[in-house]
Amino acid sequence: MIAIDDRRVWARHSLALEDGRDIHVPALVVSQAWRDSRRQVRLGKFLAGCHVVPVGLGTAKIAGILCGKAGTSDIVDATVVAMAASLGAIIWTSDPDDIRSLIEAQDIKPAPVLRTV
Template sequence: MILDAGFLISIDRNERSAHAFLTAASRSETALHTTQPVVAQVWRSGARQARLAAFLKTITIHPLDDGRPVGQLLAQTTTSDVIDAHLAITAVHLGDDILTGDPNDLSTLSTALGPASPTVHTWP
């Protein structure tokens, strides 16, 4: 499962719904991922974000190293959110779904990816 910024913010805020999701993910042995650009969206101060820092150590964080496919997807969908497009491309590479609090752009981006498109789940 690919996590967007909304979920990471929920972890940082110590929200119960995030902990319930993590318990379910652990029980089902679901691998959790995010991307470096998503981390950049939510990271502000390591001293104040101990929970988030600890959580980030437990998941796989993918770099933004596929700029051309991301740009092509943005052009194809006439959208502009590089971070969402990167999440969609990463999900395709991993064969995983996406968990997001804002499904609008991600649904458009995902649909444009055709048969390989990831399923977009809404959080919370």
């Protein structure tokens, strides 16, 4: 879930955009978050500054293998980790434990950087 109710998330989002940084969001994350019509306007505004990235076959396979290695079924989190690893990106999350176990299971160097919101 994208933590768009957290002011710190919006502040980091704004600073990243001001610095000209790319913000990548896997399309699956949007699917997971796009539920409540009351939040869609805010989520839409948040995503307007992001690159919503489709999940290709290669990333899907990596995410599936990663779920198997980590012993989890959360394909969305696994996709986030797989994409972050391929981009050398920082992962911002409010649930670092699940993401951390996926990063450890991926066992690549350098591992994606994990930050908690």
